[in-house]
Amino acid sequence: MYQVSLREARVGMVLAENVMTEDGQYLLLKAGQVLNRAMIQKLADREIMLISVADIYSLQINPIDQMQMVLEKAYRDAIRKYSSPQLVGNKRDDIPKIVKAMYENIGYICKDEMILNYCLQMRMVKERNLFQKAVETSVFSGLLAGVYGCDGDDMYDIMVGGLLHDSGCLEMVFLIGKAQKTPQEELLWKEHPTYGYYFAIQNNFSREMAEIIQYHEEHVDGSGYPKQLKGEEIPLGARIVAICSNITESIVYHGMKPYEALEIIYATSGIYFDSKLVNLFVGSIALYPMGALVRLSTGEIGVVTNIRKNHGARPIVNVHYNSFYKPLSQPKIVDLGEQRTIFIEEILD
Known part of the structure; x- marks a missing residue:
């Protein structure tokens, strides 16, 4: 940040600090605004002589x-x-x-x-x-x-x-x-x-x-x-x-x-x-979204394919990988509403 006189102000400069009226009661321009001709003229009309602008390589983030x-x-x-x-x-x-x-x-x-x-x-x-x-x-x-x-x-x-x-x-x-x-x-x-x-x-x-x-x-x-x-x-x-x-x-x-x-x-x-x-x-409300890739308590990996059939957080999962992460020759359906001892261990985001 550095200060410049209004005569040195150029279109495209970024204000580093708020510009207030001389009595400090009213905000004229906010920090972070990119100066245009109308803004510079507004400051000239208010007889603002000095402004603080950002270095051209500084990112202004509120x-x-x-x-x-x-x-x-x-x-x-x-x-x-x-x-x-x-x-x-x-x-x-x-x-x-x-x-x-x-x-x-x-x-x-x-x-x-x-x-x-x-x-x-x-x-x-x-x-x-x-x-x-x-x-x-x-x-x-x-x-x-x-x-x-x-x-x-x-x-x-x-x-x-x-x-x-x-x-x-x-x-x-x-x-x-x-x-x-x-x-x-x-x-x-x-x-x-x-x-x-x-x-x-x-x-x-x-x-x-x-x-x-x-x-x-x-x-x-x-x-x-x-x-x-x-x-x-x-x-x-x-x-x-x-x-x-x-x-x-x-x-x-x-x-x-x-x-x-x-x-x-x-x-x-x-x-x-x-x-x-x-x-x-x-x-x-579905706590396990449709299509989510999940790991079951058995270690198997599958995809949630039906969340409506069963009450609560017990969807139907199509299992594609065994617990050793090897693909199954044929995906199998695991209905967690029927197989009560199996749970979803985690969602694999």
Whole structure:
């Protein structure tokens, strides 16, 4: 960066700093803008004599602009992981329509500077899984909200609530991902929904979003926190995000297989989680995408070819390679709904 007089300014130069009015109250031009004749004339009219420009070999990148691209890609990757543009690649025919509505919401989400600032903070903490968990919770929440019948502002609020549900954790970053907490740390951790609620209110997010953040740790039997709400006392969006957050936490933080995460949700359905929403999630959202190359617990390698026949995360797999990675002379069909002792060990991305 170096300073030049306005007489030396040339079309094509890149501003390295914001240009303000003489009293410093108003922004004339933003850092990163490429000067054109009209801009130079505007500065001359304002009697701006000196400007800071970037070295011609310097790349001008705003962290928020970079975060927007990262967030858009993270959303696209997560949606591709759990849905398909083809009808047969989903558990329900309406999933592509729901995904289209989600992409419209994502367009707005990724232009919101406050949301981008929060995502940037998540990316800066040492616990890198926080950002992945937030995005995947948001995607799951949008899908579940869609199959429940939510659309428009309701779906948007739930997706943003899913993305920001752990925003209060940024006030206690030293506890993020910590497996063993002291009693005092556990008490502090249970305050994160309240911290997140005030974060949302102070930054003018909707009441619905704020309540999703505040109540996503509540349980339908009243054993959750912070207010021990029961059943439908818990807002719908918070009940949706609670399920989706728990599934992503099990997969992202604890390294569980998707079917293991679903087993936990099933086991606590009606106790911690809304049983109707749990059944809707399991029957509607594919945790193993159609066409995915997977390794079975037998060591064999195959492709997911049918996700609709069986309930839950137990698709049909066409096995092409044995456990020694040798191709089979004839692919064999393994129906995980019938062969209950065999599981998908991992997706081979």
